[in-house]
Amino acid sequence: LANLLLENNTLQLPIEQRFHSTYLLYCWALAKLKMLVSLTAALRGARPIAWRSLSTTGLARASHGHDVTETSSIDFTKPMYCERREVPLPEVRFVSQLTPEQKALKEKETGSWKELTKEEKIALYRISFNHSYEEMKNKSQEWKTIVGGVFYFLAFSGLLLLWQRIYVYGPVPHTLSEEWVAAQTKKMIDMRVNPVTGFSSHWDYEKNEWKK
Secondary structure, three states, X not given: OHHHHHHOOHHHOOHHHHHHHHHHHHHHHHHHHHHHHHHHHHHOOOOOHHHHHHOOOHHHHHHOOOOOXXXXXXXXXXXXXXXXXXXXXXXXXXXXXXXXXXXXXXXXXXXXXXXXXXXXXXXXXXHHXXXXXXXXXXXXXXXXXXXXXXXXXXXXXXXXXXXXXXXXXXXXXXXXXXXXXXXXXXXXXXXXXXXXXXOHHHEEOOOXXXXX
C-alpha cells in the first residue's frame, strides 16, 4: 500500500482525497486477501460440508487412512450415510465399497472374534461407522480458527490505521486544542447559543457556572 501511494503521489493530495484513495486501496487489498484464502483452501482440497456429509467412498476412506485408488459418483436413489447423536445408527455402512484388505477383514469377522486384534476390531467399526457416539458428543474446535481469524484481521486493521495516522493524516487541527475549545465554549455561552433547550440552557448566568 505504501508503494502504491507513493507511485500515485497520493501523499501529496488533500486529506479528503488521501483518505478516499487509502480506503479504496484497503478494499483492494482485502479483496486480494480473500481471493488468496479461497485459493489456498481449494488447493488444500477443501470441499463444501454438504459434499463431505454425502460422500460415502473416496474422501471418507481417506479420512481414516484407507488406500483410495478410485472414486465413484453418488447414487441419490439409495440411502445415504448420515449419523447424528439423536440417531446414532445410520441406515447404511460408512464405507460402501470395500478394498481387498477390508474384504479379507470382513471374512475374518465371520470367525471367532477372539482371533481379532484390537486394531482389526477398530478397523471393522470404522467400516460401519464414521464416528463413535463419544466422538459425536465432542465439541468442534472450529471456534479457535474463527477467533484466530478475527484477531488476525483486527491486528491488520490496527496496523493499517496506525500507518494512516502517521503517513496519511495531517497534524491535528489547532481548533481541537484545549485552549481553543475553552475559548469557543466561553464565546458560545456569551452569545447565548440555544438558550431554551440547547447548549446555553445548561449554564447558570447568575452563579456563572454550569447548572447542577
